[in-house]
Amino acid sequence: MFLSLESVGVRYTRASGGRAAVDGITLGLAAGQVGVLIGPSGCGKTSLLRAVAGLERCAAGRVLIDGDVLSDAASGVHLAPEQRRIGMVFQDYALFPHLSVADNIAFGIGALPRAERQARVQQMLDLVGLGHAAKRAPHQLSGGQQQRVALARALAPQPRLLLLDEPFSSLDVDLRERLAQEVRSILKESGTTALLVTHDQLEAFAVGDVIGVMNQGHLEQWDDAYTLYHRPASRFVAGFIGHGVFAPAQIVACAAGPCVQTPLGELHDMENCPLPEAFPLGECDVLLRADDIVHDDASTVRARIERKAFRGSEFLYTLRLESGEQVLAHVPSHHDHHVGEWIGIRAEVDHVVTFPRVAAVR
Incomplete structure (x- = not known):
C-alpha cells in the first residue's frame, strides 16, 4: 500500500x-x-x-x-x-x-x-x-x-x-x-x-x-x-449508512436452506449474501432498507403512513405495519398518499443482512 x-x-x-x-x-x-x-x-x-x-x-x-x-x-x-x-x-x-x-x-x-x-x-x-x-x-x-x-x-x-x-x-x-x-x-x-x-x-x-x-x-x-x-460489517455501519430499520425476525429452516422469517414474509438470499455460519436458527434482527420496501397495492401486507418526506423524485415514507413494526420506503413521488392512509407493501430484498437480536433496538 x-x-x-x-x-x-x-x-x-x-x-x-x-x-x-x-x-x-x-x-x-x-x-x-x-x-x-x-x-x-x-x-x-x-x-x-x-x-x-x-x-x-x-x-x-x-x-x-x-x-x-x-x-x-x-x-x-x-x-x-x-x-x-x-x-x-x-x-x-x-x-x-x-x-x-x-x-x-x-x-x-x-x-x-x-x-x-x-x-x-x-x-x-x-x-x-x-x-x-x-x-x-x-x-x-x-x-x-x-x-x-x-x-x-x-x-x-x-x-x-x-x-x-x-x-x-x-x-x-x-x-x-x-x-x-x-x-x-x-x-x-x-x-x-x-x-x-x-x-x-x-x-x-x-x-x-x-x-x-x-x-x-x-x-x-x-x-x-x-x-x-x-454488506455492512457491523450493526453500527448498517444503521449509519443509508435509510433503514432493524426488524425482529427468525432464521428458520426452509426447503432451500436457512431463510429469514420477517413481518413482510420469507427472505431468501443465500447466494449473494449468505447468513453468517455462526448464527443458529432462531431470533435475529434483519436490516430492511427503504429501497427494500416496494409500494404494491396488490400486496396483502398493509402499512399505515406515519410520516412522509418529499425528496423530489420520491417520498420517504415512514410506515407502521399492522403487527406494530416500523419500516421505511422510497416511493415515487407521483404516489402521493396522505399521512394516516393504509397502503400495500412488499419486500424486495436483494441482500439479506441480519444481526443478533438486540431487544432494545426496534
Whole structure:
C-alpha cells in the first residue's frame, strides 16, 4: 500500500483525561486511490487525519507513505508536517485575500525558477478549470471556485498525499455533490492519492474509492461504497449508512436452506449474501432498507403512513405495519398518499443482512 496506517492511536491528555480519540486503526490506500473517512461528530476522523499530517503525535502505531516511516510511536519517530510532503485543503480554504488566484496557487512553490513556477501555476489553473480567473481576487469567486483554488494550491507542490478536511461543508447543499464529483475528477486526472474527511454520505460516495466508517475512535469498516451499503460489517455501519430499520425476525429452516422469517414474509438470499455460519436458527434482527420496501397495492401486507418526506423524485415514507413494526420506503413521488392512509407493501430484498437480536433496538 502507498499509504499505510498500522494500529494508529491518538490520545488527548488534557481536558479529556487521557481519552483515546483514535484507537488501533489500520487501513491502506493504493497509489492514486481516494479514501474517505465518515462518521458522527466526535468519532475521531479529524484526529486521524491530523495524525497522518503530523499535526498530532501518534500515541500508538505507525504511519507510512510509500515505505517511508512518518510516525512510529514505539521508536519515537515523528516527522514534522513540513517534512512529510503532504498537502492539505482546509474547511475554510484559507486563501490569502490580498493575493490573486494565480499568486495563491504559486504560494507554496516559490523555490522553483520563475518560468517553471509560472508553468506549474498555469497547469493547475487548467486542471481546475480556472484559467480565466488567474488575476482575480478570491472574494471575486464563488464558493465552489474558491474550493478549486484551494485544491490547486495544495496540488501545486506535487505532494505525495493530499488530505482534505470537510472541504465542502461551507458550500450550499445543492452544490456539494457536484463539486465532490469535480474534485474526484481532478484528483484522478492528476493521479493524486488522497484522504478526505466528511460527515456527508453522498459526498463520500461521490468521491471515495474506499470509505471508512468510524465510531468512537474505532474503524468499523474500510470498504467500497457498494459493500458498505449492502454488506455492512457491523450493526453500527448498517444503521449509519443509508435509510433503514432493524426488524425482529427468525432464521428458520426452509426447503432451500436457512431463510429469514420477517413481518413482510420469507427472505431468501443465500447466494449473494449468505447468513453468517455462526448464527443458529432462531431470533435475529434483519436490516430492511427503504429501497427494500416496494409500494404494491396488490400486496396483502398493509402499512399505515406515519410520516412522509418529499425528496423530489420520491417520498420517504415512514410506515407502521399492522403487527406494530416500523419500516421505511422510497416511493415515487407521483404516489402521493396522505399521512394516516393504509397502503400495500412488499419486500424486495436483494441482500439479506441480519444481526443478533438486540431487544432494545426496534
